[in-house]
Amino acid sequence: MKLCWSVLSALVLSGLLACGGTEAPEVSEPLAQExxxxxxxxxxxxxxxxxxxxxxxxxxxxxxxxxxxxxxxxxxPDSACLFSGSACSSLAGKSCSPVGSERKCCINRKPTGNCYCMVGGTWACTVTP
Known part of the structure; x- marks a missing residue:
């Protein structure tokens, strides 16, 4: 029985030493605070x-x-630009009246374009910066 305890003690002790012992690791520098x-x-x-x-x-x-x-x-989006009919690309070339009238149109859902009713009665649309 003594032999059994001796072997068991030797195994436990060698396991502790192989794993670095039982001492707590030293902290060389404080943890960074973010x-x-x-x-x-x-x-x-x-x-x-x-x-x-x-x-x-x-x-x-x-x-x-x-x-x-x-x-x-x-x-x-601007409420005037919620439907596709207000897009400059949809209005350009379409019929209009009266000649000389103007209206805003939308580019990428923003009212940054402008259309002008030309002499032929069609919209010509330009982009304003």
Whole structure:
């Protein structure tokens, strides 16, 4: 029985020594503490409203959207640009009256275009910057 205890003790002791012993590891330097301040991004939409967000990181597509920490807030499209008939590409070349009249048209859901009723009675549309 003594032999059994001796062998068992030798195995446990050699296992502890092989694994680095029983001492707690030393911490050579303190753990770094991370601090971050929130940043805010905002943009003014074509309809005059503003969208904004705050986070650790943010980016802006002027007049369209903001993104904070991977979450997006987008501008609501101008109500005049919600249907496809108001797109400049849909209006150009279509009949119009009276000659000389003007109207806004939409490019990429923004009312940035302009159409003019030409002498022949068709819309000619241009993009305004």
């Amino acid at each position: 601090s971050s301040e929130l940043v805010t991004c905002s943009t003014t939409c074509s309809n005059g409203s503003t969208v904004s967000c705050s986070g650790n990181t943010c980016s802006t597509i002027p007049g369209e959207s903001v993104e904070c920490d991977g979450f997006y807030r987008i501008c609501v």
